[in-house]
Amino acid sequence: MSKSIEELKSLTTQIRRDILRMVHAVNSGHPGGSLGCTEYFTALYGKVMNYKSPFTMEGKNEDLFFLSNGHISPVFYSTLARFDFFPVAELATFRKLGTRLQGHPTTHDGLPGIRIASGSLGQGLSVAVGAALAKKLDGDDSLVYVLQGDGELQEGQNWEAFMYAAAKKVDNIITTIDYNGRQIDGDTEDVLDLGDLHAKMEAFGWTVLNEKNGNDLEAVIAILEKAKSETGKGKPVCILLHTEMGHGVDFMMGTHAWHGKAPSDEQLDTAFKQLYLEAPADY
Known part of the structure; x- marks a missing residue:
């Protein structure tokens, strides 16, 4: 059943609570980027992407x-x-022994929704381009979506994939770059500056869209729908989605410190008060 915008906004809060509870329980994981991308995932699965159930x-x-x-x-x-x-309830097994919910997604345990193992950075776009080409060969008009990190773009394989997708007119793919400006070692501009990413992507032959409000659910839905309208025109499509690492929890925002650090008991309590729900559906 399709959810209303208000229901999806409540769901983003619940997902943020899930994220914090999961990493707190095992004192391990990556809350910062997860919190920053919550609107993207909610928009994609709640409004934009056409997917089937059960998963295959x-x-x-x-x-x-x-x-x-x-x-x-x-x-x-x-x-x-x-x-x-x-x-x-399976979220409670995150990063525990024998879990299907490993720190980085894997496929060997058959967790529904996971199509590739993505622990090593820089590889996702290459896989997605291959899947998009396969859909063209199959006469399948469906789209392929990818999410990449901005720090991840420091891996050279991304640029090979960017070049290939444009050269081969892979126009059924939409990649979104989580443009939060931070990575594990600090700000991206200090670690390895990406320069004018918009100009670079255009120079590589992509249609490029910018969304400055990447933590505004309605804005994210709108930019994803705009990206869909640009497919099928001979160019792959890229969204530069400006988000805030740690969004929704004030002490996690404005810093890279929460890239891979779990909150303490007291910090979790503080965060949950900021992410208040009338009737939270926590596992």
Whole structure:
């Protein structure tokens, strides 16, 4: 059943609570980027992407999603669970022995919704381009979506994939770059400056869209719909989605410090007060 905007906004709060609870329980994981990408995942699965249930790896005649920056698995797992790919209760197994919810997504345990292992950065777009070409060969008009991190773009394989997709007119793919300006070692401009990313992507032959309000759910839905309208025109499509790492929790925002650090008991309590829900559906 399609959810209203208000229901989806409440769901973003619940997903953020899930993220924090998951990493706190095992004192391990990546909350910063996960919190920053919550609106993207909610928009994609709640309004934009056409996918089928039950999940199949083949993904014929449906849109596909590939997470390239796999360390933000908490937001991916929570979204999949909240959209009924697997039971919400399974979120409590995150990063524990024998779990299907490993720190970086893997495929060997058959977790519904996971199409590739994405621990090593820089590989997701290459896989997605291959899937998009396969859909063209199959006469499948569905789209392929990808999420990449901005720090991840320092991996050279991304640029090979950017070049290939444009050269081969892979116009059924939409990649979104989580443009939060931060990575594990600090601000991206200090670690390895990306320069004018918009100009670079255009020079590589992509249609490029910018969204400055990447933590505004309605704005994210709108830019994804705009991107869909640009497919099929001979160019791959890229969204530069400006988000805030740690969004929704004031002490996690404005810094890279929460890239891969779990909150303490007291910090979790403070965060939950900021992410208040009338009737939270926590696992």
